[in-house]
Amino acid sequence: MPTPSEKYSDIGAFQPGEDGWWFGKTGNHPGLKQRLTELGLDVIHRDLDANKGTYTPEDGAAFLAMDTGELYKGDGTQWTPAGAHRSKIRAVADTGIVSAIDPSSTPTPWKDAVGTVSAAGGGAVLLPPQTIHEQTGRLLLEPGVSIVGYPNVSEIVVDQDVSGVTIDGDDVRATQYCGFNVTAGVGSNNSTGAGIHITGNGSIADATFDKLRIREFQQGHVVDGDQFACTFPSIRFDNIAAGGTNGVIDYRTQGRPPAQYGLVHVYPSGANGTGDIVFNYNTEVSIRQLNVGGDAGRVINSDYGRIFVEQIHYEPVNQTSVPDSIVRVGGDRGSFVGNIKHHSGTADYGFIARGGPGYMDFGSYNAVDGSLNNNVALIDGSFEDPRGAIDIGCTHKEIDLNSVGGASRHYINPRGSRAMPLGTRTKSIAAGFSSNLSIPNASNDVPNMSTGLVTWTVTNASELSADYGLSIDKMWYDNSADAMKFGYSETENAASTNLEVDFIVWAK
Numbered sequence: 001m002p003t004p005s006e007k008y009s010d011i012g013a014f015q016p017g018e019d020g021w022w023f024g025k026t027g028n029h030p031g032l033k034q035r036l037t038e039l040g041l042d043v044i045h046r047d048l049d050a051n052k053g054t055y056t057p058e059d060g061a062a063f064l065a066m067d068t069g070e071l072y073k074g075d076g077t078q079w080t081p082a083g084a085h086r087s088k089i090r091a092v093a094d095t096g097i098v099s100a101i102d103p104s105s106t107p108t109p110w111k112d113a114v115g116t117v118s119a120a121g122g123g124a125v126l127l128p129p130q131t132i133h134e135q136t137g138r139l140l141l142e143p144g145v146s147i148v149g150y151p152n153v154s155e156i157v158v159d160q161d162v163s164g165v166t167i168d169g170d171d172v173r174a175t176q177y178c179g180f181n182v183t184a185g186v187g188s189n190n191s192t193g194a195g196i197h198i199t200g201n202g203s204i205a206d207a208t209f210d211k212l213r214i215r216e217f218q219q220g221h222v223v224d225g226d227q228f229a230c231t232f233p234s235i236r237f238d239n240i241a242a243g244g245t246n247g248v249i250d251y252r253t254q255g256r257p258p259a260q261y262g263l264v265h266v267y268p269s270g271a272n273g274t275g276d277i278v279f280n281y282n283t284e285v286s287i288r289q290l291n292v293g294g295d296a297g298r299v300i301n302s303d304y305g306r307i308f309v310e311q312i313h314y315e316p317v318n319q320t321s322v323p324d325s326i327v328r329v330g331g332d333r334g335s336f337v338g339n340i341k342h343h344s345g346t347a348d349y350g351f352i353a354r355g356g357p358g359y360m361d362f363g364s365y366n367a368v369d370g371s372l373n374n375n376v377a378l379i380d381g382s383f384e385d386p387r388g389a390i391d392i393g394c395t396h397k398e399i400d401l402n403s404v405g406g407a408s409r410h411y412i413n414p415r416g417s418r419a420m421p422l423g424t425r426t427k428s429i430a431a432g433f434s435s436n437l438s439i440p441n442a443s444n445d446v447p448n449m450s451t452g453l454v455t456w457t458v459t460n461a462s463e464l465s466a467d468y469g470l471s472i473d474k475m476w477y478d479n480s481a482d483a484m485k486f487g488y489s490e491t492e493n494a495a496s497t498n499l500e501v502d503f504i505v506w507a508k
Contacts, residue, residue: 052079087128089113093120103128107135110156118142127154127180135159138166138193139182141204143173149180151211159185163193164217167202167225176208184216194222194250195237201225210234217241220248220266223283227259236265239294247279247301258284258306267294276301284308284333292316296345298323306333314370316345322373323347327362330354338363342370349400351377353390364393375400379412391415396506412455417506424459426498427486429470460500468497 045055049065057063057074064071072079088100091113098120103109109132113125122144129150137160141147158164164182182195195214198204202225210233214220220237240248248266251259264287266277277292278285280302287309292299296316300307307329314326326347329335340350342365350365350372365376376398379390392399395416413419464470471489486499 055079087130089128089132090126091116091120091123092126093117093123095120098123103130103132107133110134110139111136114140114142114145114147117145124148127156129153131155131157133157133159133185138163138168138197140166140168141172141175141177143171144175146176146178147180148176148178151179152181152213154180155183156180157183157185158193163197163222164195164214166197166199167204167227168199172202172204172207174206176210177212178208178210179212181213181215182217184218193217194219195240196221198223198225198227203228205229207231208233212236213238215239219245219250222250222252223259224252226253229258229260231260231262232264233262235261235263236267238267239269240266241269241275245275246281247276249278249285251280251283251285251305253281253283258286258308261285261287261290263289263291265291265293266296267292268296269294278302278307280305280307289313295320297321298325298328298347300327300329300337302329302335304330304333307335307337309336310338312337312340313343314340314345314347315343319345325349325352325378328352328354329360334359336361336363340365341368342366342372343368344370346371346373348373349375349378351392353377353379353392360390360392362390362392378402389413414506420505422503422505424500424502426500429497429499454506455504457502458500459502460498464497464499470497 045052045061045063046066047055047063049068049070052063052065052072055061055063057072057077057079059074059076061074062071063074063079070081072081074080088102089109089112090100091098098116101109101113101116106112110125111134117123117125124146125148127147127149130153132155134156137158139156139158156164164184165177184193184195195217196209196212204226205228207230209230212234213236215238218241220240221235237248246252248268249264268275268277275297277290277296277299278287278301280300282304284306285302285308287307289311290299290309291313293315295318296314297319299312299314300309309327312326324347326340326342327337327350329337329351330353337351340363342350347370351362353360353362362377376394377392378400380402389412391413393415396414398416399412399414458464461471486501
């Protein structure tokens with residue numbers, strides 16, 4: 001007969017939902033009496049860990065805490081933890097525990113456990129509260145297999161120089177990965193992988209990554225493949241190098257539903273330098289709270305995708321270089337950044353908006369002990385689309401402009417300033433092609449540009465295009481000439497007409 005200590009791992013195979021099972025108890029548990037006899041137990045209790053005191057710790061009885069996974073054995077006076085059970089990885093299928101794997105007995109405990117559950121038709125791998133070493137080089141996930149551990153206690157150390165948790169090829173859906181650390185065993189100075197990697201062949205959907213801590217990798221979370229509607233309620237990245245890469249969180253794919261992040265902590269290592277924290281090429285990323293410390297460079301760099309961040313806490317330590325901005329956003333999709341709280345370190349700007357037709361909304365910038373070399377915001381490039389508009393939570397005096405222009409609409413709304421509409425101004429356009437025309441301040445046709453931020457709209461753009469074959473290609477202010485410049489082109493011989501421009505000047 002097997003001894004009880006050898007069979008503790010089998011206890012989880014019993015159906016949950018009972019307070020206890022006794023010899024001779026009737027019910028839908030075939031072979032229960034025989035199983036209990038093999039285990040050398042008279043009774044098994046299941047309940048919350050805090051309730052174990054309500055059960056008598058008789059010699060030969062066992063208590064399994066359903067909330068913590070702790071297994072206790074009665075000795076006649078008290079419940080004593082069964083340590084051998086806690087040190088094993090439990091592979092749990094729908095029918096119960098398939099096997100209990102001793103991590104010290106195999107170089108690939110993660111692979112063995114995931115493979116066992118996958119072969120049984122799906123379920124979960126329960127990690128013990130200890131450090132486990134995996135020598136496969138990456139932690140492959142399989143369809144239908146969730147991974148659950150003890151937050152900040154269960155740790156998987158990847159002992160080879162490859163990525164950590166990896167999706168590569170399989171259609172993984174509706175799974176959970178919660179409560180464990182993933183660490184690159186070779187250290188951040190040598191690792192070239194990512195803590196979480198969706199490869200170009202990978203596909204994952206409707207999955208949850210929660211209470212994870214990614215440590216010592218070159219990058220934190222890289223998406224090369226198909227990541228569909230996944231959520232990350234709480235995740236932390238420690239000692240991530242990211243220098244010379246796109247970012248700690250790196251979205252290289254496009255066009256998928258947004259990744260939903262809740263609370264994100266990022267603490268890059270000294271190698272980060274000029275690396276970004278979040279790089280978004282052409283997809284949608286949503287973050288509720290982003291806390292950044294360590295040797296952090298730029299926090300957000302979003303090219304053509306959409307980025308929605310409610311709050312950024314920026315507190316870098318020992319910066320090796322000064323980023324051009326804390327947030328840099330461009331493209332045509334529309335983005336929102338609610339608030340930057342700048343606790344330490346230096347950046348050139350708080351926000352940089354690059355040219356594109358998308359709507360951008362920047363909230364407030366609050367300096368605590370951090371500082372900016374320039375202004376709060378830089379509007380950089382030409383916004384030449386009717387949809388282009390920027391709302392920003394500062395005054396016009398806190399905004400720098402660089403080659404700002406627009407077509408039928410150009411609009412910057414500094415919420416800290418007051419708008420003073422000046423009405424419509426006109427300028428004659430002669431027939432025949434011309435590359436640009438100038439409305440100088442000396443003619444009093446436009447407001448004095450030195451008094452503050454000025455925005456403008458071509459009020460008769462559609463009429464010019466339909467009736468005269470003219471289009472306004474660009475509008476900008478020429479500092480050297482102290483004049484408004486309008487570049488226009490003609491698609492057919494047009495009669496002389498007037499360009500109608502509506503100006504707004506902003507003041508405190």
